[in-house]
Amino acid sequence: MKEKLEALREKALGELATLETPKELEEFRVRLLGKKGEITELLRGMGALPAEERPKMGQLINQLRSELETALSEREQNITALLKEKRLKEETLDVTLPGTKTKEGGLHPLNIVLNDLIDIFQSMGFDVVDGPEVETEHYCFEALNVPKDHPARDMQDTFYLAENLLLRTQTSAAQARTMEQRKPPIRIICPGRVFRADEVDATHSPVFHQVEGLVVDKGITLCDLKGVLEQFAHEIYGPETEVKFRPSFFPFTEPSVEVDVTCSECGGKGCRVCKGTGWIEILGAGMVHPRVLAGCGIDPEEYTGFAFGIGLDRLTTTRYKISDIRLLFENDQRFLEQF
Numbered sequence: 001m002k003e004k005l006e007a008l009r010e011k012a013l014g015e016l017a018t019l020e021t022p023k024e025l026e027e028f029r030v031r032l033l034g035k036k037g038e039i040t041e042l043l044r045g046m047g048a049l050p051a052e053e054r055p056k057m058g059q060l061i062n063q064l065r066s067e068l069e070t071a072l073s074e075r076e077q078n079i080t081a082l083l084k085e086k087r088l089k090e091e092t093l094d095v096t097l098p099g100t101k102t103k104e105g106g107l108h109p110l111n112i113v114l115n116d117l118i119d120i121f122q123s124m125g126f127d128v129v130d131g132p133e134v135e136t137e138h139y140c141f142e143a144l145n146v147p148k149d150h151p152a153r154d155m156q157d158t159f160y161l162a163e164n165l166l167l168r169t170q171t172s173a174a175q176a177r178t179m180e181q182r183k184p185p186i187r188i189i190c191p192g193r194v195f196r197a198d199e200v201d202a203t204h205s206p207v208f209h210q211v212e213g214l215v216v217d218k219g220i221t222l223c224d225l226k227g228v229l230e231q232f233a234h235e236i237y238g239p240e241t242e243v244k245f246r247p248s249f250f251p252f253t254e255p256s257v258e259v260d261v262t263c264s265e266c267g268g269k270g271c272r273v274c275k276g277t278g279w280i281e282i283l284g285a286g287m288v289h290p291r292v293l294a295g296c297g298i299d300p301e302e303y304t305g306f307a308f309g310i311g312l313d314r315l316t317t318t319r320y321k322i323s324d325i326r327l328l329f330e331n332d333q334r335f336l337e338q339f
């Protein structure tokens, strides 16, 4: 009997050392110490022993039981500690690792150039005003000295929304609105989208952007116009850029000019961008027509003014050497990420 107990002890302790999970431990406990466990069976079997051996055996079995119970709870503590350590190892968070970067948004190239432009004109005392994209014929044409059957309306193929309601073809529509609302001195720029029924190709889009400028005050002359636009061109393209004023025609300005700058691509030698001319046209301008002033309630005998309309898309494509205007409108991430 004694040997049997000793063998059981050896076997049980040996097995215990190999157990690794709480579940295995529980099974072990039930199997040895449970109600129907081996130890309990041994105690029950004591009836078969001679009476004088019983107390001694009982003592030995109880000893073994408490020894196993202690070993079991030690093993249990060991296993919990091991499991905890393992989990901590697996779940380590290295706070010194660099984080995952989220992609930042950025400004559209048109907005970058527009912001520069706004800075330049604000530093010369211009306000920025906003005008509606849906305009009346009155502000887009009539108030600008372009009557119904004037051939100049053909220059600007117009999207009509309803009779007398259209998508503005030029930010010049803001000229008349501003002059009606403000008294001179007026110094404003009005940036925005404009719309013309154009076929889409590398240099044309039915939606594009202009920045209209308007100055009205006493004694404003063509020299002021030249000075402001030269200053603007030098700040945008660099001080060595030459600026050329060509006579032109717009119904709302008299005299009218178109302004070219030396091609930023070839420096004026002639290349693909400037179609070999060495010059790039960037804007139309002129002295506000007396009829336009008078129509808005400003006395042309007392006040004069100039206006200009800058093509923002052209400015942007030449600055960044973008070969196709469509890229500005397609919102291809691969294109936009470069700015």
Ligand code: PHE
Residues within 6 Å of the ligand: 169, 170, 171, 172, 212, 213, 250, 253, 284, 285, 286, 307, 308, 309, 310
């Ligand atoms: N609005 C004209 C255009 O779209 C440009 C312009 C603006 C010309 C102001 C003169 C004065 O072509």
